[in-house]
Amino acid sequence: MTSAPDLPDLPDLPDLPDLSDPPATPSIAGSDTEEDSEVRAARDGVLRQALRHSSGHSLAILLCSVTSALVSLAEPAVLGHALDLLLSRSPGATPWTLACAALVVAEILLDSADALLVGTVNARSTSWLRTRTLDRLLRADPNRATASFAPGDLATRLTANATEAGTVPAASAGALAALLPPLGALVALAVIDVWTAAAFLLGVPLLVLLLRTFARTSSVAVGRYQEVQAEIADRLAEVLGGAQTVAAAGTVRRERRRVLADLPRLSTEGRAMWRVYGRAVARSGVLMPLLVCLVLGVGGLRLAAGHLSVGDLVAASRYAALAAGAGAVAGVVGSLVKGRAAARRTVEPALLAPVAHGPSTLPAGGPGTLELRGVGVVRDGARVLDDVTVTVPGGTTVAVVGRSGSGTSALAAVAGRLTDPDEGSVRLDGVPLGRLTEEDLRTEVVHAFAQPALFGTTVADAIAFGVVAPPPSAVRAAARAAGADTFVTRLPQGYDTPLTYAPLSGGERQRLGLARAFAHAGRLLVLDDAMSGLDTVTQREVERALAQDVRAGTRLLVAHRLSTAAGADLVLWLEKGRIRGMAPHDVLWRMPDYRAVFTATAEAGPDRPPNSRTAPDSGPPPGATSGHPAAGEEA
DSSP states (O other): OOOOOOOOOOOOOOOOOOOSSOOOOOOSSSOHHHHHHHHHHHHHHHHHHHHHHTHHHHHHHHHHHHHHHHHHHHHHHHHHHHHHHHHTTOTTHHHHHHHHHHHHHHHHHHHHHHHHHHHHHHHHHHHHHHHHHHHHHHHBOHHHHHHHSOHHHHHHIIIIIHHHHTTHHHHHHHHHHHHHHHHHHHHHHHHHOHHHHHHHHTTHHHHHHHHHHHHHHHHHHHHHHHHHHHHHHHHHHHHHHTHHHHHHHTOHHHHHHHHTTTHHHHHHHHHHHHHHHHHHHHHHHHHHHHHHHHHHHHHHHHHHTTSSOHHHHHHHHHHHHHHHGGGGHHHHHHHHHHHHHHHHHHHGGGGSOBOOOOSBOOOTTOOOOEEEEEEEEEETTEEEEEEEEEEEOTTOEEEEEOSTTSSHHHHHHHHTTSSOOSEEEEEETTEEGGGBOHHHHHHHEEEEESSOOOOSSBHHHHHHOSSSOOOHHHHHHHHHHTTOHHHHHTSTTGGGSBGGGOOOOHHHHHHHHHHHHHHTOOSEEEEESTTTTSOHHHHHHHHHHHHHTSOOSEEEEEOOSHHHHHHSSEEEEEETTEEEEEEOHHHHTTSHHHHHHTHHHHTSGGGSOTTGGGSOSSSOOSOOOTTSOOTTSOO
16 A cells, blocks of 8 residues: 655644735735725626627526525415414315415426526636637747746646636626525515514624624635735646756755645635635524514514414414525625625736737838847846847848847847837837737748747648648658658658657657748748757758758758857847847857857867967957948947
8 A cells, every 4th residue: 555645744734824904916017005995896797708609698697586585585484374274174275275386386496597597607707708818828928928927827827816706707797696596585584574574674783783794804814815825826837847856956855845845724715715614604503593583472472472373383483584585695795795705816817918919011022131220128227138239130140149148139139029028119021010910920030949839730730820720741841851751751650640648758848849841931030049959960961951941041040069050141249138249150150259159069070160269369350241330249
């Protein structure tokens, strides 16, 4: 038998903290007050839209619930009258008895229909919330989205939180019906005998105070529980993503402890949440029976005095029980509070600003001239790119080089509008990228990455993935250019092999990512370290195919290998987010600082250019490309 894992002992549950003043929720951006107000408004707006999305079903829930409540209110009166007729042996007792049975059957059928409709609305609302949030998230700047929300947190928001939020429309539709039986029963008590109603009203102020306190404290407790739950999910997603590294490092036990480290805190918050709920239920569970007993006591005295009949007392007792159902409203309030707290977490990703597109298209036959004018990018208060101004002539292959953290990937993202600059503008053939239609932008500007994500059912689908799917012949040609055709044809079903059954190495995945980019190549092709996983021979073959077989256009290659820089028409050298120089590689190679960028690579013989060891260490470069800073100068 496998022994249980050695999880940390749960600490003793501390006293429930004072939740009368809830702590501020961490904001995405801006001040806490402004952000909280924005999130609350967005949450309430989305919940109203979700209610309208299932308005027909929600109306049906309301009608079923209200009708069922009216039936339940009619039952005690009909039952009491039928009982009086039966006791008096009246011949009119039979129709009233049948009416009582019909009301019971109708209540069962209405409750069944209500349960079916509630399940349907919950499913529809959850699906709508997930689809809407995911759509908004995917339309946002991907760099800002991944920086704002961790994968595990997002998974929790779109699964568990969305499911809880999806219950709000149906719960809201049934809230009126939940209040109708207690209120109607109280009125019926007053009609039967005002003193019995007065006896019940003695406890109503206490009940109102109980529900108000529960709604306030429950909201905070639920929010804290959901936040801890998301933190655990995020660490779990991180560890699962690096499962091979964890296994290879032999740190399984340590990572397990790290993932589950917050279980005691989750337990504390969970107990606090259920303690709030339990207190409300316990108090209402004590208060309501006492009120019912009080009503029965008063009713018994009124019966003894001859002011009530036996049927009236039976009806009064049933109405008192229905009025006592006001305590069950705590459950409805709890469901609404929990759903609203979950809705807040569900809609927060949708508050990210979407990437806006314009109405313009690129001029026909443009060469792909890329212009960056005063581009600045700020991340977490630090300048990743600073006043980058450069023009890349159309049809040119430019290698972007720099030490780690110099801003090369940020420049690639800005050049292809995967992110918008915080300052300045980017133009392609004279048109600002922000003015282009989404279709024109993603057709003419294509990316490949160091760690590509492969989408689609088969290998061919992964290569064809894009705005416009290329024909099979273009897919195979792109795979050959990327050096992928050889290993793809060896797969069990070739290009039709399902991705889930295709054992791919990192380099093979990278070649499929390159093939996807080559198959969709437009006038600007951005390769962000997309050949880092290739061996030297394969890389040179891919570079040769890129120059000869892939659609001509401007190429921006973020590179760390010397051979890539040496084979480019121009090299854009970044240092601390600024342009240090832009010129042909052999010109920049004369600068010691530039050579230092490739120190590790320069030691490798095949990548070292001829006479690179004997290049002069000083002296001005013999003329940088016109319009760009000279090598060694700041932009």
